[in-house]
Amino acid sequence: MRRLSLRLKLTLLAAAGLLALVLAQAAVLRVTLSTLVQGHVVEGLEHDLDTLYARLLESERPPAEFGAALGLVYSAPLSGHYFRIQGPGGVVRSRSLWDEDLKTPDVPVGHRRITRAPGPLDQRLVVLSRGYRIDGDRVTLSVAEEVGPLADAVARWQGRFLWATLVAVALVLGLQLWVIRRSLRPLDAAVAACRRLETGEARPVDDRGPREIAPVLQAVNRLVRHHGLRLNRSRRALGNVSHALKTPLAVLGQLADDLDAGGDSATARALRTQVSAMTGTVEREMRRARLAGKDHPGAGFQVRGELRSLAEVLERIHGGGVTLDLEAPDGVLPLDGEDMLELFGNLLDNAWRWAASRVRVRLWVSPRHTLEGIIEDDGPGLPAERRARLGQTGAVLDEGGGHGLGLGIVQDIVDQYRGDIRYHGSVDLGGLRVEFTLPLPGYGEDP
Structure with a gap:
């Protein structure tokens, strides 16, 4: 279910409040104008009623002839002024x-x-009636005046006033929406900064804004700085540990040689096995560091160019003889460059080590705003029961060495991006086929 935006909520609340105010104003205005019109008419009728009563007391003529004394309007047929x-x-x-x-x-x-x-003629009349006692008899005098034309004129004026008020309300709502958009614009910058953070680009935002929003912007800036420092520190620590372990491992290797020379071959053999395993792990981490490059910005992933650079590094590491068949989109994708180099570096490293002569990579951006790819090699491949274990910590491609850390790291990166990765046998090339999907944060979306 799509949630309403804060801008729309504020606008709807303001619209509801203003419309309620307009309706209340229209009701009060209607009652007030009706009261004023009736009061004006009754004031004139009071005068006519007093005149009629005075004439009735003073004159001996028949009352029907009093119309001329009150004015010609009481004598003209259907004039809208009547007495009874x-x-x-x-x-x-x-x-x-x-x-x-x-x-x-x-x-x-x-x-x-x-x-x-x-x-008469469906005229709308206001009637003023009063009870009198004349010569001992009770008499009721009534005078009436038509208010239809005046009421219609007031109604037309009220209609025009209501339309003018609605136009003013629309202008006020438009102005308010503009003010809300302008006031909340710093939040758009904060959202954009968080999306860039997903791609590895730690760029702070301008924390100047309304007093209610400024703490959010400052918190985003603190998060950006903390994320950048932590990411750089963790990657630098990984490289430092790998470098630091090389000397102790060399010492252990020398110790194994000394034990072998002293006749303790079994202990030397067991020690060399463990040293070889640890050396393989260190070499793998060093290789990852070389694949990732030095001081890589991490702000977006230049797919085609970076994969070409990876291929050149792998050729130097493994030697020539393997051809890369690459199909990839141009441009920069909103993915962390370091993460992608680590992911593709491990996948291509495995493919390169086992390929006989060819590695094929096909990448594309789907209409669902995801990066989808297939990596295949023409190596010996793996049985289905062993492919099911790939990506798990400790799973290995070969019996001769390696702890499967590379594909375990690949699985961690894919899980971090909430993607999906699958391993199959390649029908075309005969080796391993890796299919993966990675959502692109904010790709193709409005901020």
Whole structure:
């Protein structure tokens, strides 16, 4: 399951927060504008209602004729301004209602009520009703005004405001994403440094960054320095030990000769056997040091060039007579150069020692971003039961010497890179066929 990136999480959280804020703002704005519109309309209706009540008290004319006193809008048919008087004598409506009636509530004396009701032609009305007592009778006066056009205008303004707000939110999110990318860019450099570390290239990163990220960058730099120092120290110690053992082994060989000269041939023979085994191990380590080269950068593996150099070294070690048939990609692969020289050095050394005249190497990068290869020789090969033991510590190719450390080291390197190696019989050449796969760290991927 693919995990969400930190950038996407922060952006989604910000988007959710801003959208919630916009929705809350839209709801508050809707209620506020509706209240303001209704308050403005009710304020005018209060004036008309007071005028209607005063005319009703002062005039002896029929109430239906009060429309002219309130304004022409109460006389013009379906004008959107209406009044209604409900008393003991029945209901009196303004001329503007024409043949329509207005639904109004029954309000107690001294109280008022604001309602919304449909009017003629489906007009949206705000109705203000108030209860009065006139000449001992209870009368309800109601005035109404259409608010549909005003409400529509407010709705259009609110829609435009909402769209403008959404555009502003999109711009803010884009700016935030840019800021997040810029702030987290040092982490990309840290990831790249760790990937280079996998290939053996110990290069520190710039530890200047946000206060929350700077400790991570400093920790990566400490790891890079520690890894480089430890790797160099271990490889130098290996070479030093190999050199240091040569003199004691020579002394033991001389001691075996002295024992043989003194008549203790059995002890001398046993001592020479052990000295020969230790000398073979030391020679193998010295050969690995020569194959790896001196002060190799370790930053990437130049496949074709390095393998050609290995072939030249092996020809000097084992003598001529073996031809290398090489097919390999050009360029530098993101693999530790020292590790690869050790791996190919041991595999080619074994192939060279047993080949009659030919060693074939085929390497390629698969679509799965792995280095895959086949190394074959035209030597005598090995039976299947002995091939199954190759790569194990102590397994040997020949009965005459060697402790199988070379292929054991090869197996360790392959395991370190989480790769795979298999040993078969070569169908074409007749000798041993080695097939291996090594994942390429970060090869073909975005940082």
